[in-house]
Amino acid sequence: MYLHLGQSVVIPQGEILGIFDLDNASWAYRTREFLDRAQQEGRVVPVSEDLPRSFVLARREGRETMIYLCQWSAAALVRRAVP
Numbered sequence: 001m002y003l004h005l006g007q008s009v010v011i012p013q014g015e016i017l018g019i020f021d022l023d024n025a026s027w028a029y030r031t032r033e034f035l036d037r038a039q040q041e042g043r044v045v046p047v048s049e050d051l052p053r054s055f056v057l058a059r060r061e062g063r064e065t066m067i068y069l070c071q072w073s074a075a076a077l078v079r080r081a082v083p
Contacts, residue, residue, distance in 0.1 A: 001013045001083070003016065003056075003077065003080060003081050004080065005047045005056060005068050005070050005072075005077070006047040006048045006070055006071055006072065007047055007048055009045070009047045009068065011056070011058050011068070013081055015058045015059055015060060015061075016056060016057070016058050016081070017057040017058060017059055017065070018056070018057045019054060019055075019056050019057075019074050019077045019078055019081070020054060020055050020056075020057065020074055021053070021054055021073065021074040021075075022052055022053055022054050022055055022069070023053070025055070035055075035067065038065075038067050043064065043065060043066050043067055044066075044067045044069060045066060045067065045068045045069070046069045047068050047069060047070050047071065048069075048070070048071040050071035051071065052069035052070060052071060053070065053071060053072060053073050053074070054069075054070045054072060054073055054074040054077060055067050055068060055069050055070065056068040056070060056077065
């Protein structure tokens with residue numbers, strides 16, 4: 001099964017480690033630090049040009065951890081992921 005994140009980005013659900021609300025998660029210092037470091041390392045993929053509302057943490061092919069910034073809310077993504 002796959003999860004459509006927007007535009008032409010689709011990831012296998014088995015690779016998803018977590019779906020997070022960007023506003024709530026970014027309050028924590030460690031989360032901001034994690035996102036900043038991932039941005040510097042080039043592991044952040046903006047799915048849309050719109051303002052991101054959530055991010056999906058995924059392990060690509062069992063190796064590299066990627067962060068996908070999505071314009072949809074975390075609740076909407078979870079509803080899409082659960083059949």
